[in-house]
Amino acid sequence: MSKVLILYGTRYGTTKGISDEIEKVIQEKGITTESYNLKEQDLKEIPPLQEYDGIIIGTGIKMKKWTKAVKKYVQKRKSELKKRQSTLGFYVCCGVASKKSDISKAINDYITLKLQKLGIQPALIDAFGGAYDLTEGSPITGITRKIVVSIMKSEEGIENPEGKMHDYRDWEQIRNFANKFGELFKKY
Ligand SMILES: Cc1cc2nc3c(=O)[nH]c(=O)nc-3n(C[C@H](O)[C@H](O)[C@H](O)COP(=O)(O)O)c2cc1C
Structure with missing residues (x-):
């Protein structure tokens, strides 16, 4: 299987x-x-890639950066990932891609340019819109929350962003990516 x-x-x-x-x-x-x-996850405990027929990696973006753990894993396993790039999918979840017209910019800035430096070219890439949780008890707190609220007011024109979940994820786009990935690796 x-x-x-x-x-x-x-x-x-x-x-x-x-x-x-x-x-x-x-x-x-x-x-x-x-x-x-x-x-x-202890990165050393993740099994070697030859145990799998396909690999998908995804990361959220903050201040233009992948999460530290994703960066570390990709750097560490770059030669293995390079060998497996015909069945590798990579995506980011970010604010830039929340605007449909900026998806290709997000793909370029947060995937292509970063992976190029590592010599990895995945068969499938995409950028999905993200979310800003401004409900009570959200993990976005303190000064970060103040910045997010002010950006939502000034750039998104949302008058009162506090207390709400602002979710720009496009589930159809996400399912499309998963379907395309399934097709891709069925060939191998
Ligand atoms: C403090 C902060 C900084 C962010 N910086 C960026 C950014 O530089 N570029 C971008 O496209 N999105 C940015 N975002 C939007 C996030 O990528 C988005 O909220 C995403 O859903 C986060 O994914 P995660 O919850 O999986 O970490 C930022 C969000 C926050 C809260």
Whole structure:
């Protein structure tokens, strides 16, 4: 039976939601999956890539950066990932891609340019819109929260962003990515 490795990095939980949806779509195709939150996982314990038929890596973006754990994993495993790039999918979850017209900019800035430096060219890449959780008890707190609120007011024109979840994830786009990934690795 085919097996796919699903890895993700998240700061506020948005990318976990995306990763879970991708995993569900892939499992519906009768494919076995194994999923790891890279921050909670000892990277040494993640099995070698030859145990899998396909690999998907996703990360949230903050201040233009991947999560530290994703950066570390990709750097560490770059030669293995390079060998497996024909069945490698990579995506980011970010504010820039929340605007449909800026998805290609997000792909270029947060995926292509960064992976080029490592010599990795995944078969499938995409950028998904992110979310800003401004409900009570949200992990976005303190000065970061103040900055997010002020950006939402000035750039998004949202008068009163506090107390709400602002979710720009496009679930159809996400499921499309998972479906395309399934097709891609079925060939191998
Ligand atoms: C403090 C902060 C900084 C951010 N910086 C960026 C950025 O530089 N570029 C971008 O496209 N999105 C940015 N975002 C939007 C996040 O990528 C978005 O909220 C995403 O859903 C976060 O994913 P995560 O919850 O999986 O970490 C930022 C969000 C916050 C709260």
